[in-house]
Amino acid sequence: MFLSVWPEQGWALLQLLLVVLLSQAEEPVCRQRGDPESPQLFKDGDIILGGTFSFHSRWKDRQETYMHKPLPLECTSLNFREFQFAQSMLFAIEEINNSTDLLPGVSLGYKIYDTCGSIARSVRVALALTNGNEIVSAPSEEPCTKPAQVQAIMGETSSSPTTAIATVIGPFHIPMISHFATCACLSDKSKYPSFLRTIPSDYYQSRALAQLVKHFGWTWVGAIRANNDYGNNGMATFIEIAQQLDICLEYSVSFFRTDPSDKIQKMIEIIKASTSRVIVAFLSQMDMDVLIHELSHHNLTGYQWVGSEGWIFDSQIAAIDEHHILDGAIGLSIPKAHVSGLKAFMMNVKPLNSSNNKMFTEFWETLFSCKFNQSKSSAEIQRDCTGQEDLTGVQNSFTDMSLMPIFNNVYKGVYAVAHALHSMLSCNKTCTKDLQLDPITILQHIQNIHFKTKDGEEVYFNENGDPAAKYEIINWQPREKGIVDFVSVGLYDASLSADKQLNLQNTSLIWAQNSQQVPVSVCSEKCPPGTRKVLQKGKPVCCYDCIRCAEGEISNITDSVTCTRCPPEFWSNNRRDACIKKEAVFLSFEEIMGALLTTASLFGTCMTALVAYIFFRNRKTPIVRANNSELSFLLLFSLTLCFLCSLTFIGRPSEWSCMLRHTAFGITFVLCISCVLGKTMVVLMAFRATLPGSNVMKWFGPAQQRLSVLGVTLIQIIICILWLIISPPFPSMNFKEFKDKIILECALGSAVGFWAVLGYIGLLAVLCFICAFLARKLPDNFNEAKFITFSMLIFCAVWITFIPAYVSSPGKFSVAVEIFAILASSFGLLICIFIPKCYIILLRPEKNTKKNMMGKGSTKSF
Template sequence: MASTQRWPEWSWVLLQLLLAVSFSQAEELVCQQTGDYENPQLSKNGGVILGGIFSFHSSWKNRQDSYKHKPLPLECTSLNFREFQFAQAMIFAIEEINNSTDLLPGISLGYKMYDTCGAVARSVRVGLALANGNEAVSAPSEEQCTKPAQVQAIIGETSSSPCMAIATVIGPFYIPMISHFATCACLSDKTKYPSFLRTIPSDYYQSRALAQLVKHFGWTWVGAIRTNDDYGNNGMATFTETAQQLGICLEYSVPFFRTDPPDKIRKIIDIIKASTSKVIVAFLSHMDMDVLIHELSKHNLTGYQWVGSESWIFDSQTAETDRHHILDGAIGLSIPKAHVSGMREFILNVKPLNSSGHEIFTELWETLFSCKFKQSESSTGNERECTGHEDLTGVQNGFTDMSLMPIFNNVYKGVYAVAHALHSIFGCNQTCQYKGQLDPLTVSFTLKGDEVYFNKNGDPAAKYEIINWQPTENGIVDFVTVGLHDASLPADKQLKLQNKSLVPVSVCSEKCTPGTRKVLQKGKPVCCYDCIRCAEGEISNTTDSITCVRCQPEFWSNERRDACVKKEAEFLSYEEIMGVLLTAASLFGTCMTVGVAIIFFRHRKSPIVRANNSELSFLLLFSLTLCFLCSLTFIGRPSDWSCMLRHTAFGITFVLCISCVLGKTMVVLMAFRATLPGSNVMKWFGPVQQRLSVLAFTLIQVVICILWLSISPPFPFKNFKQFKDKIILECALGSAIGFWAVLGYIGLLAILCFILAFLARKLPDNFNEAKFITFSMLIFCAVWITFIPAYVSSPGKFSVAVEIFAILASSFGLLICTFIPKCYIILLKPEKNTRQNMMGRGTPKSL
């Protein structure tokens, strides 16, 4: 930004150049005065003349021109005390400089001040008058126009639109024009206004500062009213652009001018009433604000937070107009306070204006004291007569109000800027002498402790005070400074506010809290939206988030959807009730098997143990013990070793178990086949063959398991898909073919054993072990047939529990059906545990 750097070189060189050019208008061609000439309202002769353009009147009488004759001059009305104060501030600075021995010694400054009546056309006319001169010439002069320009610099105008018109006209003549209150950013364009400077910051900075102020208080849904001229339209355009960048939406933005017809003003009032925003940004001139307050008071439109520009926010006259407290609590930007010693007394001393016979003095005096002079044409018998000796001491009106001292100071600085530039050009030491050549020396100065300089666009440093309207107990508004804004600082440090008290809320939609996201409402501005809760597994941890972020696979959204929490890892553990019960069942089966083995070992010489192939019986009991114990590998957090061990141990131990049962079944069949005449079957299925068959069947399963573990072994796996909010820790099969090959081989042996046992079911009862094996195989097959659908359909850890249950159920079935009847005879019916009883023959019974 241009304002963030100091460019005294640009400003002073430009100002000196403009003054030098205006002095050098010497060798002109023949000149001639045309048209009516303008007389200044206030003037004083001097070696160097400065021009002043002010709106001593704020309006004029309307008239209808017929265009049949030359229009008469404007008849100005409504004396403007404020502009007289500006003129007095300019005269004060000129008198102070003339009395100085350090600045422009030997040169006296004079002035010519014109009244524009607030009309742009008249502003152009007086601007040309200051540039060309006003000498009345009866006939064309044959002499060259050797005189320089009428004035060397112009102070004024107050408003932006007249300044644009004047600067456009006098720009080609390079006559410096320094405004004290024209803030339109468009005037910084040096291609259009090469000779324009100002002592008040550009609206380029004010509009942005207002947007930052609105954003600071969280007002994202506001209305806007602007003066329908260059000041308001350009300022509001910049504010709107910045507001959009900051996420602020305008519900409405309406133009307003003090001369608007009543129906247009009513439309503005209706828009305000129908709006939902509670904050109104008013980029209005003080005159427009006064008219608007009057209209708002008629409708009692209170309860709004007003944000104002520098034109009215610090204006005591505007505060006095607000008798219905429409603007209470208003906040806005103002030029920093200033104090110039002696200026207040000088402004209030208007009598010296009469010494020069200025006609406007009479009108000013009559308006100040509400009286009339005898010689006044407008005097009536009903009004008090002016004596000319009235005193301003007890008068309270706009002229005695010094609240605009910062603006007076701007006029003061503008005059001093011209004086310092002239001082540099003239090369003043003890005396001044025009050199006719621009001195490139950089000029800057400090005035009353305030450094004065312009940047390359002719603008000063952009500093503002933040003013808050705080009503007092007696109803008078107190302008309280609550903060500062310095555009020369970094963006995050420009705005400084005191403790933020309770402020109204003005938003189209409330902020979306964490856990929700914004969805724009169709057909409405971006500040109007709905807050939609994030979906499961998604979060938003910031306010007004536009998206929800999906959590990582191992995390899940909490209940508020504002944070991702680690998913609960689920597996069958020893701590939960199901794990405890299954562990207890496994250990109980193990103890029961060990108990049976002890019984069989103690009675190993008894006929019933010997008759049932004691070697296979002990091997079967050993395998059953391993079956019960292998179920424990399925409980606990899965690991690489546990996943490989649980399936291979289960497969091998069960094959060993079934192989033993199959061997016992074949022994029963072969034993009774051997009793037939001429049969020698037993020599082909003796103890050696039995051991080899068990070993062979088991080795096949071992080979299958080795191939499975070598090619694609089971491994621990985190299942994120089965449950959204849980992680299922399970053992992936690795190779499904290997898993089903292990189960299929077990099933094949079980079916073969069941068939052989079924064939031996009608052998003699006293020695018939086959029917118990048949029952055990029937239970075994039933359990594992039902296991398959139960295992596939069970979720998470319950599938592991189903597999453990199947292992335990089939193991208990084998143990109970095969060994419990024998234990019953050994322990409770010892009389039947004899060789004769074992060799007895009974009538075969059907199963």
């Protein structure tokens, strides 16, 4: 009722009451929820650096009932390697504190936590480093917040705990520098803005491993990876690059060191059933430790191992490999380094002892196999620890300095923070201590630092917080007494061009089972030149069959995917690995057929010349003078040209020979047939001139005969000229007739021109044959028309059969058919027309008289 009547006054009264109550409350107190997390190693200083290391590699599994608050994680399996990393950090801090050049007047302290390799514990440690553990009462003049307890964090060793810590501290921009977390995922500045590292990213290592595998020709490999960020991301990148390099994975399996034995057993069975002989292992040292013990139980030797830097140069792995499973292993490692004074510092162990806590007790008992204050009722009595044991004679992973490159990474990380602080605090002889340290500013200075260590090594970070990517290529070479030498056989430098990044030295390598020969690990053998790859159905691209290239195709490289067709002028050899020039086929003078045709042509020319000589010697005899001796000599001349023009068809075709052979053939044959036609017309008209009142011979006198021959021949000449002008014959290469040969021939150019020339010859031959046939029974003792008819019969028969034979004959045989037709028709004319006259001149001179030639007689027809 009161509020409804005076609502505004009522709310004001209520607010006043709340102010009075709050003013009487206690001072605000910041309280941490949950149990406090104490560092395992600590030291006070002006500036505190945090550290996270997996002093233990495992933890005990517990089944939570959710009936009470879960107990803290119980860590097991003390890891001396992580103690070495922590010692490297302490050594760098002590060296900086004792330096007058770096951070003068400022002391560095540290808080180092054990994460046990657990992601859950890593998150707790990150919160402890960020917030602190003590209860803080904030006076009224201070806000209930404080700066981060540490200015930078060194660690973690593994990628998965590192991602957890980097995720937690990222929003606070607290710098975190890892010495051995190589997952490429950590280069993502949007997720991990404050993360940096002194070891190269697996982005480069995975590529280097793929190139290394490709270099040795291993295209069929198996892969084992740690089931964490390091293994999964690294192997994913390796597989991606391997596919680009035509490398196939037969299997890719993952495991973690805490996996049950049955899961590891399944992985062993997969390896046993595989056909690949190379195994790429993307594992940490702790995972490899577990795997080696399992492989030893099954005696899985003979495999070529390719390792990541997580285990490849770890002497402890070599020490436990009693069955020589990893002999000949090859892989990438951080380049060798040396930190002067570090070994002596580690052997002193004083910084660990000064902590005087439970961690040191466990470390000391494990290191010297003794016990502090052990009860007499203990089932297993060990010698008592005095705390004064001598570390000189101890031989274990803590005294082993083979991981000096990683120690150097820790060392460089601490110095990177120190140089950034030195720059921020404007240090000269002393530093400005009253400056409020801002994590963002510290991070920016660390990202921009560039300095050299006392051994001359350059330290800087790129835009992703990564250093320059350089690796040594390490080969495990076993020696006597089970000692393994880690021999550097090459380098990988990602800053160089792609073809120069991988550089293997001319050093003799040792392979699996102490072999000197590079192992072979392929799904299918390489396809030699002359074959091509055909993928096997349902299998990876590395599994294929080799198929021989078809005729006319070649492959001149190994593992060719396709066969290349040879150019038209070439053909594949028998091995199908090279194109050889095709054999040029043409009718030559050297071969038997060409020589025979040449001989026949020259024989016909000589025979014609002989007949001409006989006729010239007996030119005044009646038999020569009959039927116009001029036409006889012109016919003999044309026959000589006919015999000789066949020679133009023999030999390699050229532009001039192609034009000459067809035109010369056409013109000489027309000249020849025109002479025969003139002689036939004279015989036919001579008989008609003897009839009373006939005056026909005045049209067939010598002058008219010459003009008729000239006119008939001139028509052929015009046809040939038009042919040569419009589309002349030309040399060409015929690739279609034979697959492995080139036929050199003369293309007709214009087919119309060719058939016009041939058709005109045929027309004259038919006309001549008709005239001779009509005059064959004229009454005369020597009727030349009979012999002309015979010659025309032979001529027509030859050229009628020539056409189908010419069309169906391949290559040079078509040329031979044409030459044969020329010679046969020429011999037919020569023999049928002139040999009977030569017979009378030479053997029957008594008949070579005017009286006998003019005498009438019956002539038998045929």
